[in-house]
Amino acid sequence: MSRITLDLDKLVADGHLDHAEAERLSGFALPDQRNTLLINLLLIFGAISVAGGTIALVPNAITGLVLAIMSLIGAEILRRSAKGHSLKTLSMALVLMGTLGVAGWVGWEFQDVDDGTLPTVMIAVIMTASAIWFRSALLGAFAVLSLGAVLGSGTGYWHASYALFVEEPTITIVAFGLLAAGLYKARCVLAETWQTLLTVSARTAIFMMNFGFWVGSLWGDRMGEHWFAPDRWSERSEWRDTALTIPDYVFTIGWAGALIATIIMVRRNSFLSITSIVFLAIHGYTQYFEYLGAKPETLVIGGLVLVGLAVAAARFLLRPGEDEAGNA
Numbered sequence: 001m002s003r004i005t006l007d008l009d010k011l012v013a014d015g016h017l018d019h020a021e022a023e024r025l026s027g028f029a030l031p032d033q034r035n036t037l038l039i040n041l042l043l044i045f046g047a048i049s050v051a052g053g054t055i056a057l058v059p060n061a062i063t064g065l066v067l068a069i070m071s072l073i074g075a076e077i078l079r080r081s082a083k084g085h086s087l088k089t090l091s092m093a094l095v096l097m098g099t100l101g102v103a104g105w106v107g108w109e110f111q112d113v114d115d116g117t118l119p120t121v122m123i124a125v126i127m128t129a130s131a132i133w134f135r136s137a138l139l140g141a142f143a144v145l146s147l148g149a150v151l152g153s154g155t156g157y158w159h160a161s162y163a164l165f166v167e168e169p170t171i172t173i174v175a176f177g178l179l180a181a182g183l184y185k186a187r188c189v190l191a192e193t194w195q196t197l198l199t200v201s202a203r204t205a206i207f208m209m210n211f212g213f214w215v216g217s218l219w220g221d222r223m224g225e226h227w228f229a230p231d232r233w234s235e236r237s238e239w240r241d242t243a244l245t246i247p248d249y250v251f252t253i254g255w256a257g258a259l260i261a262t263i264i265m266v267r268r269n270s271f272l273s274i275t276s277i278v279f280l281a282i283h284g285y286t287q288y289f290e291y292l293g294a295k296p297e298t299l300v301i302g303g304l305v306l307v308g309l310a311v312a313a314a315r316f317l318l319r320p321g322e323d324e325a326g327n328a
Contacts, residue, residue, distance in 0.1 A: 061108050068101025075134065092136060099130040099139055103146075120149045131201070135193060140201035144179070148208050151175060169216030170223055170246055173209050180205035203271060210279045213258070216251030217283065218290065255283055 008022040017025075075094035078087050103123045110119035124146040131139035148154070152167030166172050183202035187195060223244045262276040288305075 061105055064101055064108075065105040068098045068105065071095075071098030071101065072130075074098075079134065092134075092138075095130065095134045095136055096138065099126065099142075102126055117150065120146065124150050131197060135197050137196045137200040140197045141204040144176075144201050144204040144208065147175070147179075148172065153208065153211070164211060164215070166212050166215040167225060168223065169212040169221040169251060172212030173216070176205040176209040176212065180209065203275075206272070206275060210255075210275075213251055213255035214279075214282070214286070216246070217248055217255055217287065220248040220251065221246045252283075252287060256280065259283065 006025065008017065008026060011017040012019060012022050071094045075091045075098060078091040078094070103126050106119050106122045106126065110116075110122075113119060124143065127139055127143035127146045130136065131143045148166075151172050152165075153172060154165055156163040156165065180202045183198050183205065187198040187202070190198065223246070259276045259280040262272055263280070266272045266276075284305075
């Protein structure tokens with residue numbers, strides 16, 4: 001949707017419009033959203049304050065669950081009764097707080113379970129159901145990420161460090177590749193109201209698929225290790241001897257081939273094209289220093305290669321005569 005800003009008073013003063021035409025155009029103006037946004041923000045902070053105070057007064061998991069369910073009910077009431085977009089921001093904030101609250105309650109209640117598969121599956125189902133019901137693109141991205149947790153992916157943080165782990169690279173690549181393809185296919189047949197949700201979810205799946213390739217290109221894969229390898233090291237080692245092992249070079253070559261094929265096949269400057277170029281650069285950078293190390297001479301050579309790649313990418317992306325917009 002394109003937006004054009006016109007200074008009607010100046011156009012009338014300059015003689016480009018008469019007063020009648022200026023009045024007619026002003027009737028098509030969108031309402032000023034600033035006051036509505038301020039009201040929404042005040043209501044959101046008020047809701048957070050009430051929720052925080054209630055939990056402080058009655059500090060248990062059931063209190064959080066009740067507040068989360070009330071948030072979802074309030075969001076549904078606003079979605080059905082509020083006119084226009086006046087309270088849309090508040091509604092989506094309540095959806096986010098309610099969904100994360102229910103998911104947090106599941107994680108809290110099942111934190112002592114030996115097998116973490118059940119709570120991760122439940123959280124993935126909650127995120128997916130809420131994203132579909134409320135058509136929330138943000139929750140759609142969370143739903144895809146929660147599916148990654150089911151497959152053994154996640155992140156970790158400690159002092160001055162942040163980690164990404166993918167325990168099942170092969171399954172992650174296949175699952176999220178199929179999911180992204182299915183979501184892009186659904187986007188072509190479903191109504192426009194679903195477009196943003198499907199697009200964001202598909203793009204998140206693309207990122208997860210690339211993360212699977214990235215980890216696999218460094219350490220390879222032993223398929224099923226996330227579910228079938230026991231915690232005891234002796235049995236774990238025995239299981240590793242019989243597990244289906246895929247070496248790292250398969251992922252290294254396969255990832256490069258998939259990225260190059262995507263860059264060639266899709267429209268230039270689309271999301272898929274630019275994302276593939278970025279991950280191809282990450283892939284080359286990772287493999288370069290994985291094998292050659294961070295030595296002065298390798299840093300010089302790597303810098304020259306990056307400059308060359310930047311020039312080539314600029315010529316590819318900024319070639320004239322191409323539509324620079326991309327929706328994939």
